[in-house]
Amino acid sequence: MFELLATDPTSAARRGRLHTPHGVIETPIFMPVGTQASVKAIHPQELIALEAQVILSNTYHLWVRPGADIIKDAGGLHSFMGWHGPILTDSGGYQVFSLAKLRKIKEEGCYFNNHVDGTPMFLGPETAMEIQAALGSDIAMLFDECTPWPCSHPDAEKSLDLTLRWARRCRDWIDQNQPLTAGKPQLHFGIVQGSTYEDLRQKSARELVAMDFPGYAIGGLSVGEPEEDMMRIADWTCPHLPQNKPRYAMGLGTLPQMVELIARGIDMFDCVLPTRLARNGTAFTHEGTLNLRNAKYARDFSPIAEDTHPLVKPFTRAYIRHLINTQEVLGLRLISLHNLHFYLSLASRARQAIEQGCFADFRTEVVSRYQPRPTASDSD
Amino acid sequence: MFELLATDPTSAARRGRLHTPHGVIETPIFMPVGTQASVKAIHPQELIALEAQVILSNTYHLWVRPGADIIKDAGGLHSFMGWHGPILTDSGGYQVFSLAKLRKIKEEGCYFNNHVDGTPMFLGPETAMEIQAALGSDIAMLFDECTPWPCSHPDAEKSLDLTLRWARRCRDWIDQNQPLTAGKPQLHFGIVQGSTYEDLRQKSARELVAMDFPGYAIGGLSVGEPEEDMMRIADWTCPHLPQNKPRYAMGLGTLPQMVELIARGIDMFDCVLPTRLARNGTAFTHEGTLNLRNAKYARDFSPIAEDTHPLVKPFTRAYIRHLINTQEVLGLRLISLHNLHFYLSLASRARQAIEQGCFADFRTEVVSRYQPRPTASDSD
Numbered sequence: 001m002f003e004l005l006a007t008d009p010t011s012a013a014r015r016g017r018l019h020t021p022h023g024v025i026e027t028p029i030f031m032p033v034g035t036q037a038s039v040k041a042i043h044p045q046e047l048i049a050l051e052a053q054v055i056l057s058n059t060y061h062l063w064v065r066p067g068a069d070i071i072k073d074a075g076g077l078h079s080f081m082g083w084h085g086p087i088l089t090d091s092g093g094y095q096v097f098s099l100a101k102l103r104k105i106k107e108e109g110c111y112f113n114n115h116v117d118g119t120p121m122f123l124g125p126e127t128a129m130e131i132q133a134a135l136g137s138d139i140a141m142l143f144d145e146c147t148p149w150p151c152s153h154p155d156a157e158k159s160l161d162l163t164l165r166w167a168r169r170c171r172d173w174i175d176q177n178q179p180l181t182a183g184k185p186q187l188h189f190g191i192v193q194g195s196t197y198e199d200l201r202q203k204s205a206r207e208l209v210a211m212d213f214p215g216y217a218i219g220g221l222s223v224g225e226p227e228e229d230m231m232r233i234a235d236w237t238c239p240h241l242p243q244n245k246p247r248y249a250m251g252l253g254t255l256p257q258m259v260e261l262i263a264r265g266i267d268m269f270d271c272v273l274p275t276r277l278a279r280n281g282t283a284f285t286h287e288g289t290l291n292l293r294n295a296k297y298a299r300d301f302s303p304i305a306e307d308t309h310p311l312v313k314p315f316t317r318a319y320i321r322h323l324i325n326t327q328e329v330l331g332l333r334l335i336s337l338h339n340l341h342f343y344l345s346l347a348s349r350a351r352q353a354i355e356q357g358c359f360a361d362f363r364t365e366v367v368s369r370y371q372p373r374p375t376a377s378d379s380d
Numbered sequence: 381m382f383e384l385l386a387t388d389p390t391s392a393a394r395r396g397r398l399h400t401p402h403g404v405i406e407t408p409i410f411m412p413v414g415t416q417a418s419v420k421a422i423h424p425q426e427l428i429a430l431e432a433q434v435i436l437s438n439t440y441h442l443w444v445r446p447g448a449d450i451i452k453d454a455g456g457l458h459s460f461m462g463w464h465g466p467i468l469t470d471s472g473g474y475q476v477f478s479l480a481k482l483r484k485i486k487e488e489g490c491y492f493n494n495h496v497d498g499t500p501m502f503l504g505p506e507t508a509m510e511i512q513a514a515l516g517s518d519i520a521m522l523f524d525e526c527t528p529w530p531c532s533h534p535d536a537e538k539s540l541d542l543t544l545r546w547a548r549r550c551r552d553w554i555d556q557n558q559p560l561t562a563g564k565p566q567l568h569f570g571i572v573q574g575s576t577y578e579d580l581r582q583k584s585a586r587e588l589v590a591m592d593f594p595g596y597a598i599g600g601l602s603v604g605e606p607e608e609d610m611m612r613i614a615d616w617t618c619p620h621l622p623q624n625k626p627r628y629a630m631g632l633g634t635l636p637q638m639v640e641l642i643a644r645g646i647d648m649f650d651c652v653l654p655t656r657l658a659r660n661g662t663a664f665t666h667e668g669t670l671n672l673r674n675a676k677y678a679r680d681f682s683p684i685a686e687d688t689h690p691l692v693k694p695f696t697r698a699y700i701r702h703l704i705n706t707q708e709v710l711g712l713r714l715i716s717l718h719n720l721h722f723y724l725s726l727a728s729r730a731r732q733a734i735e736q737g738c739f740a741d742f743r744t745e746v747v748s749r750y751q752p753r754p755t756a757s758d759s760d
Contacts, residue, residue, distance in 0.1 A: 036703075036708055037702065037703075038708045038709075038710045040708065040709060040710075041708075041709035041710065041713075042710065043691070043710060043713065044694075045691070061706075065702065065705060065706055066678065066698070066701075066702040066705070070678060070679060070698060070702075073679060073681070074681055074696065074698060074699070080696070080698075080699055081699060082694040082695055082699070298446065298450060299450060299453060301453070301454055311423070311425070314424075314462045315462055316454065316460070318446070318450060318454060318460075319417070319454070319460055319461065319462070321446075322416070322417065322445065322446040322450075323416075325445060325446075326416045326441075328416055328418045328420065328421075329418075329420060329421040329709055329712065329713070330418045330421065330422065330423060331418075333421075333423065333709070
């Protein structure tokens with residue numbers, strides 16, 4: 001299922017290949033986010049042009065609108081949205097905890113009112129597996145409780161124990177139902193929780209590995225904790241995950257964070273920033289972000305970046321600035337394409353660097369060039 | 381400049397070919413509208429895929445944002461927006477009269493405050509020609525006063541006389557400056573005004589023809605007058621325009637109106653509806669419009685139309701409905717592509733029908749199939 005093709009002698013970075021029912025994913029990989037069965041503003045043909053290999057979609061959002069039954073009747077999520085490559089779906093848990101109203105967490109799962117029209121709903125381990133089976137994603141995530149940050153050790157342990165009992169119920173549901181997509185077994189990833197506590201992260205990893213899933217994710221990252229904690233969590237967790245299974249860090253993050261997590265042995269990433277920040281004119285570059293609404297780009301007739309995607313290269317910063325200022329959708333499209341290309345090509349360069357034995361240089365270069373915040377002169 | 385390739389024996393319909401500095405336009409033709417240097421939500425490569433031959437852009441909007449000087453410095457509008465086919469620009473007059481604030485019309489032109497930040501501006505015949513020369517459009521429109529509807533005969537005549545004096549000043553400016561685009565002479569179209577009065581329309585046509593422009597437009601259409609008046613105006617005007625010059629009906633209209641105006645000898649059309657109505661989920665079909673937000677499409681797994689564009693064909697009505705309901709930009713994109721394809725392919729079919737001598741059948745078919753309003757069951 002997961003081939004380990006090469007490892008980096010200077011770090012825990014890995015070059016791998018994950019086989020899924022809808023195709024192969026070369027890792028490390030960045031996954032564009034298509035929350036509502038659409039990577040925001042992007043046509044599936046453009047995802048192919050961007051060489052996206054796998055996208056992420058959100059079970060909670062699709063369950064609320066249009067409903068899992070409609071997507072099932074359409075022939076599954078791939079057919080519904082016209083993307084025929086691999087899809088990973090989350091379990092819906094994260095959105096229940098962050099978006100839904102009147103939440104009540106019980107042993108059996110979570111009761112809540114949805115955020116769109118307030119309809120009372122229930123999501124538990126079995127429901128989350130059922131919905132993802134109906135969607136027909138290639139990789140389905142286990143239902144877990146995402147602990148907030150900060151969180152005391154007793155609270156984190158209590159939450160983790162619930163997550164582990166839910167994982168066991170997911171495992172049982174999978175064994176009984178053995179869901180298929182494209183005629184092949186759907187892959188299920190366990191999610192390591194345990195907040196910022198080493199013993200809990202290790203306990204979580206150990207118990208999930210004992211349940212034997214085709215892949216493992218690290219959850220509860222990017223929930224507000226310092227970057228230092230994020231890296232520590234990866235350091236604590238990865239050594240306890242099997243070498244021959246893919247590892248996914250959920251919901252990042254900046255480019256240097258992605259590279260630093262690759263160095264710690266993470267294979268898969270997702271991030272909403274490339275498309276979310278495009279809306280207000282923010283483009284990623286090797287040096288950090290640039291805000292194209294800034295007046296200094298009014299007569300800048302160079303492209304966003306020399307190494308941007310061919311679909312974006314013909315357009316100048318001046319033109320894209322004009323489009324954003326006049327709220328033209330094409331501006332959002334062009335920056336989204338650029339940002340997705342930027343993240344995807346970074347992952348591609350990381351793969352190449354590991355293969356060629358120069359990952360250490362690549363890591364140093366990416367981290368040292370990137371400025372974590374826009375410079376003062378770049379904000380308008 | 382304009383070749384008349386075929387005429388229809390049953391009507392005044394013509395099949396023509398207009399040579400412009402940036403390429404050839406086969407007529408009758410529909411022109412997608414790119415108000416702010418972007419056909420809303422559409423990438424120039426998609427315009428090529430749609431077989432668009434010429435687009436329209438708006439001088440007033442571009443003058444306000446980003447400014448004609450920036451577009452000139454970018455190498456002209458084609459280079460700025462990445463569309464290298466023919467472009468027609470309006471004179472800016474219509475927007476000054478419909479959008480700008482504190483308007484004062486004087487003999488020399490129009491003083492106003494722009495609608496974006498209230499900056500006082502002045503637009504007159506010479507300025508309108510200068511700005512369009514800076515934009516470098518292939519076809520530039522003369523500066524005119526667009527009379528409102530209804531309008532008394534004395535008011536319409538007073539307005540027309542001003543428009544004719546402005547046309548004379550445009551003619552003089554063109555003769556003195558001889559603007560080029562892509563190294564070839566920019567084409568200038570005169571605009572026939574005169575409201576709903578036959579004598580004024582004829583006077584307008586006669587005097588403009590005497591000034592000898594490369595093409596003529598009919599203005600003051602679709603300003604609220606009954607369709608009957610629109611057709612009468614075309615009936616009165618076209619016979620007074622030279623056979624060997626293209627004719628453009630400004631700012632329509634429904635599909636049957638387009639076909640009926642082709643039958644009266646009009647060659648060029650524009651309409652904002654294909655992209656404007658896409659935003660609220662309205663798609664054009666041969667039978668009229670359909671509103672994809674309607675619940676009856678929730679499980680409709682057929683495409684918008686069997687003859688939609690290949691970029692839209694893979695997607696179902698159910699999926700596009702979901703995208704519109706969740707305000708996903710891709711929904712707007714797909715309906716815009718469909719609607720533009722629908723208008724463009726109608727023009728293509730009209731050209732073919734005239735060539736093949738079956739325009740009368742085509743006209744009957746289009747007009748009889750189309751329902752002017754959505755059926756009651758189609759509105760939600």
